[in-house]
Amino acid sequence: MTTAYVVDYIMDDPREAMRLEKKVDPAAWVNKYVAHRIVPRSEILSVGCGPGLMLREIAKLDSSIRGTGIDISPTRVQAAREKNAGNRQLKFVCGDAQEMQFARNSFDFVYSRMLFQYLQKKEQAMDEIVRVCRPGGTVLLQDLDGQLLWNYPEEPALQSALEQVLGALAKTGFDPFVGRKLFRLAQRAGLENLKVQVECYHLIAGEPSREILEQWKLKLDIALPQIAHVLGSERKAQDQIHRFVEYLSRPDTLTYSNVFTVTGEKPLLESYRTNGPRGND
Numbered sequence: 001m002t003t004a005y006v007v008d009y010i011m012d013d014p015r016e017a018m019r020l021e022k023k024v025d026p027a028a029w030v031n032k033y034v035a036h037r038i039v040p041r042s043e044i045l046s047v048g049c050g051p052g053l054m055l056r057e058i059a060k061l062d063s064s065i066r067g068t069g070i071d072i073s074p075t076r077v078q079a080a081r082e083k084n085a086g087n088r089q090l091k092f093v094c095g096d097a098q099e100m101q102f103a104r105n106s107f108d109f110v111y112s113r114m115l116f117q118y119l120q121k122k123e124q125a126m127d128e129i130v131r132v133c134r135p136g137g138t139v140l141l142q143d144l145d146g147q148l149l150w151n152y153p154e155e156p157a158l159q160s161a162l163e164q165v166l167g168a169l170a171k172t173g174f175d176p177f178v179g180r181k182l183f184r185l186a187q188r189a190g191l192e193n194l195k196v197q198v199e200c201y202h203l204i205a206g207e208p209s210r211e212i213l214e215q216w217k218l219k220l221d222i223a224l225p226q227i228a229h230v231l232g233s234e235r236k237a238q239d240q241i242h243r244f245v246e247y248l249s250r251p252d253t254l255t256y257s258n259v260f261t262v263t264g265e266k267p268l269l270e271s272y273r274t275n276g277p278r279g280n281d
Helices: 014-023 026-033 053-059 074-084 123-131 156-172 179-188 209-224 226-231 236-250
Strands: 044-045 066-071 089-095 105-113 132-143 191-203 254-265
Touching: 014 209, 026 053, 026 191, 044 053, 044 123, 053 074, 053 089, 066 074, 074 089, 105 123, 123 132, 123 179, 132 179, 132 191, 156 226, 156 236, 179 191, 179 254, 209 226, 209 236, 226 236
Parallel strands: 044 066, 044 105, 066 089, 105 132
Antiparallel strands: 132 254, 191 254
16 A cells, blocks of 8 residues: 655646647657667556656557556546557556555666656655666656756846745755756665766747747746745736746846756666665565
């Protein structure tokens, strides 16, 4: 049996799945980060699967691949099931990354994408990911670093409001600098042959395209309830969102963030740690 956690997911909104679907090119992502790491008959686990876009693309690599997606949101799991109805290679379950219901050594390849930034118990989730990966299997972690905070030229009032909101959201586990911490988390959990890649993710120099600006507006609107809670009123939150959108729209401003990708292998010997990951068997 698993223990229920109270999780404050700041992007918990039905529109988030739609936003991500429009933003991401699943085929390009899989070809760049996953395809060369997958072999036929692999068992794949997507942790924080959302609508299952990446997992569906991974399954296309070979008909013998079997994929499982887990997400804490029943709404997103239902959306994943509907979008992948009839695909016998895939299944989706509702559960917490911080305490998964899968047996030890169940999957050949385990990955999470843009998940750790929201988790309260990051080390525990990392232990769980390693626990359910088979010895010799691969783990891939990908997350952002510097989201919302790296802007130039700085406007003190806007920067102060951003830092206030992000500081308060830290109570939910949200960490805008989690990308740089993935390597240490993976190392601590006992993964070997670690490889780290860092790339620019968000980059807006001058006026953004209409499509990018609409993406940001939707993202901030989804986060509006949490921002309003921090600032004390919806009006104050809307004012700050409007200020940030105006800042992004200026011809003289630059905002950016990085994305870290960390991969590693689970040792063949289960005794790879003195205190190995706890879990459900």
